[in-house]
Amino acid sequence: MTDTDKAGNLLAQIPKGEGKAPPPVHLWNPDFCGDIDMRIARDGTWYYMGTPIGRKPMVKLFSTIIRRDGDKYVLVTPVEMVGIQVDDAPFVAVSLQVEGAGEAQVLRFITNVEDEVVAGSEHPLRVELDALTEEPAPYLLVRTNLEALVHRNVFYQLVELAVVREIDGKAWLGVWSSGEFFPIGPQPD
Template identity: 45%
Template sequence: MDLSRFSQQINAAVDEKEQSLPPVDKWDPPFCGELDLTIKLDGSWHYQGSPIARQPLIRLFASVLKKQDEQYFLVTPVEKVGIQVEDVPFIVTQWEQQEDGIRLTTNVDDSFMLSSNHPLSLRLPPASLCTTDDTAIPYVCVRTNLWARMHQNVYYQMLEAASSRVRGDIRQWYVTSEFEPFIIGEMPAQ
């Protein structure tokens, strides 16, 4: 599978003037094999072991990313290729408190409000990120079945702005966005 040929197919399928994402959920092309492309734990994209430096190309590929079951694919209307993802495809790299909620931005410039449409979930990270106490960290749903892990700096900044409460024997830290509380951390109450 050739990366440049696949990129040309995406460009042909996606109107660059459109602001919305392509309808990948409606595309069900035949599987055409694996592409030697990996999204690393740090959110960087690598083709044949080398990092992809062109951010517009990464954003283009991210726009046609799809997850089915536990497998990730890049899809066009005419073909689907498998790729590898070490954890999740995106990293939340920025956040901003706005009047009605919290706006999050990923490493591929997806921007959205933390909400019931883009919920937050505490999960154990991959073993290489785990600390000795196996603390769950926040992940956010970016779009259909595609999640982002919160970057450590963003997480610590949000913890500073979070409110705290005790529920049973658990202390929870939460932020409110679009009038809904989202738990961003918890530990045993003392």
């Protein structure tokens, strides 16, 4: 079976969703059929056989059947599972809506595939620092084991919203959402 056949067959096997929730990929355990030449770049662009997938509805459809098993990303249907490559995170948080202020503040993120995610205990924000450059890389948990890289412009919005809070005797900059405090980084001296 060629990669083209695998991708075409995969599309035909995706169950039609009745609501907005993604299909229950965590319940599906079909045979692994190998890797296909599909990649999600760090900027959220999906590629098939080296060519960007230009049809947004197709990208959105594929985004509903992605799952992470350990360090491997797969697209899964009830009858087939194929491996794909993800450069960083499968989604990118591209916009932010802020409601309220202070500890009552709610941060609603929109991803590149139009998922809406409210940061909170079920969808935490975290920031990794690059060991060499110390550049921050912020992430938001979108679904089980799947994160969105927070776009640089959105991260700047978070920094503008940041407040100082003491954690374990150290001052941290961070943001509130849904009653949770998410540290962005230590407060500069």
